[in-house]
Amino acid sequence: MSDTIAPGGARAAAPAPDAVSTLAVTLRFALRNLRGGVRGFGVFLACIALGVASIAGVGSVARSLSDGLASQGRLILGGDVAASLLQREATPEELAFLRARGQVSSVATLRSMVRTADARTALVEPKAVDPAAYPAIGSLAVEPPLSNDQLFAPRDGVWGAAADQTLFSRLDLKPGDRVKIGEAEVELRAVLLSEPDKLVAGIGFGPRLLLSQDALRASGLLAPGSLVRWTYRLTLPPGEADDAGLARFIEAVRVGLPDSGFETRSRVNAAPQFQRNIERFAQFLTLVGLAALVVGGVGVANAVSAYVERRRASMATLKSLGATGGRVFAISLVEIMVLAALGTLIGLAVGAALPYVASATAGALLPTPIEPHVYLRELAQGALYGLLTALSFALWPLGRAHDVPVSALFRDQVDPDSHGPRWRYRIMVGLAVAALAGSAVWLSFDRRIALAAVIGTAGSFVLLRLVAVSLMALAARVPRPRRTELRMAVANIHRPGALTPSLVLSLGLGVTLLVTLALIDSTIRSQLERSIPARAPSFFFLDVPSGEAQRFDAFLAREAPDAKLERVPMMRGRVTALKGVPVAEVKAAENAAWVLEGDRGITFSATPPEGSTVVEGAWWPADYAGKPLVSFDAELAHGLGLGIGDAVTVNVLGRNITATVANLRRVEWQTLGINFVMVFSPNSFAGAPHTNLATLAFPGGQDAAREGRLAGAAGREFPNVTTVRVKDALDAINEVVAQLAVAIRGASSVALVAAVLVLGGALAAGHRSRVYDAVVLKTLGATRMRLLAAFLLEYGLLGLASAVFGALAGAGAAWWVLTRVMRLGFEWHFAGPLAIAVSAIAVTIVLGLVGTWRILGQKPAPYLRNL
Incomplete structure (x- = not known):
């Protein structure tokens, strides 16, 4: 009753139900409706669970790797803190400063060549250690097992060493064989199995050669200006080894040795570059997972639309009994969000388990220790994305039921309502989408790339919607085909309730993502394997002594x-x-921050380097003798906030040099020629010891036999010069790219599965209307084969349109990523997109065939009784 009889016979209004009772009634109705199970929501749950699992899993695995780095930072770094210098050793005063604060051990790393007695050569990454102190933390593993004295001490005037198995295989050696490095002969006494501080050295282009510092000194490679990095690891006293103590030590080095050029690092950031790579790659995979979740959102919308259709009678009944449209909407929304929460929980369970699975299956293969835990922040991020996606895609179809009268609900079978939801629901959809997009950008490591990904996804949605509308309009206007099956297929594309919008959206997004990833992968590989080597030099020669430069040229x-x-x-x-x-206070753009991290190669020249063009300012005169000037890469200068006339301070050989930016250059890095971020005027480093870097390019490109002969001759004539074949360096890069490609393809498979799920869901959502179509047409005399041909033509046409759009949109996205983000050239590779497009059409037809076959098997009588 809506009112009551007040004392005295007056009729009084009943008190309005409070918010708590309203919510309780809504929940009771929603939960009662869910007692019938989750039938019809399989695709809905799968899409949400798949997307949440990929996002939560990627975040959890990345966090496990980061925690492994943090917990094992002392082992990876070789101490609590490390201070490194390039091209020089620490002075006695600097060593005294360090030793006053902890126990010091040192290692020296460089690149060099080894050669056998029969003139075979190989590039190696030597690491020279103090046998009495290495390793200060952890253990060294060699085969056969040897003590440091047995491994490194000289025997009969020959130093001992250990090497990676790669070097033994490359030069066909065995333990006990001898090689020369520089002027020193060393005996390879063992195979190097593991070194506790390997990760801190980063990616090497040659196998490791572990030897003593005395052997390195005997080699003659420690000439003034040689590119040798000396790292001094400190084990701090117990009371100074906490985080505050680490910070105090780093500050003490900065204040006490301001001009030393020490690069300091603590166990907290033992491998910062690797950590950043983890974060960047995790962001990429998270964005791919989010794209898969958004693709799955189409499946959510399809499932909710099907739910509204199935619940038509119940909604009509509730409205006829006095329920408002808002109450019906609220009940339905609670049901959908409960199911979304269920799918999210399934995805979170899988995501939480992934670090443990990765540790058990691939822990030994990973370059860093992995410490699996249940990470609530990463799981919460996955849950947030999952629930916001479900809400964003469910509100529109749920909102449409608000204003539809009971009579329209019952006759929607033959006269579907085409009106959109009220503005309040449209605004709710906008807010939910904005929250989803904002979360994706705000929680990303690189917000610029995340924003581009969000804009690209939104643009794809809009374009795919336009494609679907245009396709329907075109189908409605084309001349009627003479062939019956084709005429039925074209009519099905534009009829009321057609599958066109949902099928084009789901398939188009999936194809777009896959084509984007395929073109990025193929372009990078092509430029590494073909385009770059065609223009690149054949050799890099490092550490050419200045005093022997003319003889080397000859x-x-x-x-x-x-x-x-x-x-x-x-x-x-x-x-x-x-x-x-100070660089610690500089806010640099993400694409330029790496210039401030660690040391950079620099040079000086009287003329602009080949492969670069001055775009701002002017080059200095050949006989310039004023204050130091520097030329900077234009793009990186803008990312660092530098312009003409600004000051840049660099520390070289323990001395701070401040130069003024005289000009900015555009550099063609892809040629692999000699070029530098910073080129100084020749007077900037007058009298400073230095070596030379040289490149040699054969006419006509690669010639393996000729390169091998020249490398051998260079090793004999100039044993202290490091010879790097560009092909070997590219092979090392290719190996890394191949490993990344596996992970990228694994991530893209998640999007592919989501697209297939959505496609299947879209076909299932149209099952009911297709059954009635088939029944009526069969009653009118249509054969099963004719109906089958009509349906398959429809699916083929829709698949073709979606695949064509996806290929074009994917090519555009790949072009943007390659040219704007990676700064590479774009190359169109026909095979990958064609294979993806053909596969998309085939999947659409196969799934359509499966659903159609079930439809054609229905008996007409039960459906005719209810028409």
């Missing part, structure tokens, strides 16, 4: 008279300040 002119030689002076320096501001 040697190459004699051995390779037709080759092109380029040689420049090279030093290493670390940027310490920009415009007078």
Whole structure:
């Protein structure tokens, strides 16, 4: 009753139900409706669970790797803190400063060549250690097991060493064989199995050669200006080894040794570059997972639309008994969000288990220890994405039921309502989508890329909707085909309740994502394997002594008279300040921040380097003798906030040099020629010791036999010069790219599964209307084969349109990522997109065939009675 009889006979209004009772009634109705189970929501649950599992799982695995780095940072770093120098050892005063604060051990790392007695050569990554102190933390594993004294001590004037199995295989050696490094002969006494501090060295282009520092000194490779990094690891006293103590030590080095050029690092950030790579790759996979979740959102919308259709009678009954449209909407929304929560919980369970699965199956293969735990923040992020996706895609179809009268609900079978929901529901959809997009950007490591991904996804949605509308409009206007099956297929594309919007959206998004990933992968591989080597030099020669530069030039002119030689002076320096501001306080753009991390190669020149063009400012005169000037890469300068006239301070060989930016250059890095971020005027480093970097390019490109002969001759004539074949370096990069490609393809498979699920859901959502179509047409004389041909033509046409759009949109997205984010050229590779497009059409037809076959098997009588 809506009112009551007050004392005295007056009729009084009944008190309005409060919010709590209203919510309780809504929940009771929603939960009662759910007692019938989750039939019809299989695709809904699968889409939500799959997307949440991929996002939560990627985040949890990345966090496990990061925690492994943090917990094992002391082992990875080789101490509590490390201070490193390039091109020089620490002075006695600097060593005394370090030893006053902890126990010090040191290692020296570089690149060099080894050669056998029969002139075979190989690039190696030597690491020279103090046998009495290495490793300070952890253990060294070699085969056969040897003590440090047995491994490194000289025997009969020959030093001992251990090497990776790769070196033994590459030069066909066995333990006990001897090689020369520089002027020193070493005996390879054992195979190096593991070194506790391997990760901190980063990716190497050659196998590890572990030897003593005395052996390195005997090699003659420690000439002034040689590119040798000396790292001093400190084990701090117990009371100084906490995080505050680490910070105090780093500050003490900065204040006490301001001009030393020490690059300091603590166990908290033992491998910062690896940590950033983890974060970047995790972000990429998270965005792919989010794209898969958004693709799955189409399945959510289809499932909710089907739910509204199935619940038509119940909604009509509730409205006829006085329920408002808002109450019906609220009950339905609670049901959907309860199911979304169930799918989210399934996805969270899988995501939480992934770190443990990764640890058990791939822990031994990973370059860093993995510490699996249940990470609530990453799981909460996955849950947030899952619930917001479900809400964003469910509100629109649920909102449409609000204003539909009871009579329209009952006759919607033959006269579907085409009106959209009220504005309040449209605004709710907008807010939910904005929250989803905002969360994706705000929680990302690189918000610029995340924003581009969100805009690209939104643009794809809009474009795919336009494609679907245009396709329906075109189908409605084309001349009627003479063939009956084709005429029925075209009519099905534009009829009321057609599958066109949902099928084009789900399939188009899936194809777009897959084509994007395929083109990025194929372009990077092509440029590494074909495009770059065609223009790149054949050799890099490192550490060419300045005093032997002319003799080295003459040697190459004699051995390779037709080759092109380029040689420049090279030093290493670390940027310490920009415009007078310490680099620790500089807010650099993400794409330029790496310039401030660690040391950079630098050179000086009287003329602009080949492969670069001055775009701002002017080059200095050849005889310039004023204050130091520097030329900067234009794009990186803008990312660092630098312009003409700004000051840049670098530390070279323990000395701070401040130079003024004289000009900005556009650099063609893809040629692999000699070029540097910073090129200084020649007077900037007058008298400083340095070596030379040279490249040699053979006419006509690669010639393996000729390269091998030249490498052997260079090793004999200049044992202290490091010879790097560009092909070997590219092979090492290719190996890393191949490993990343596996992970990328695994991530893209998640999107593929989501697209297939959505496609199947879209076909299932149209099952009921298709059954009535088939029954009526069969009653009118249509044969099963004719109906089958009509349905398959419809699915083929829709699949073709979606695949064509997906291929074009994917190519556009790949072009943007490659040219704007990765700064590479774009290459169109026909095979990958074609295979994806054909596969998409085939999947659409196969799934359509499966659903159609079930439809054609229905008996007409039960359906005719209810028409």
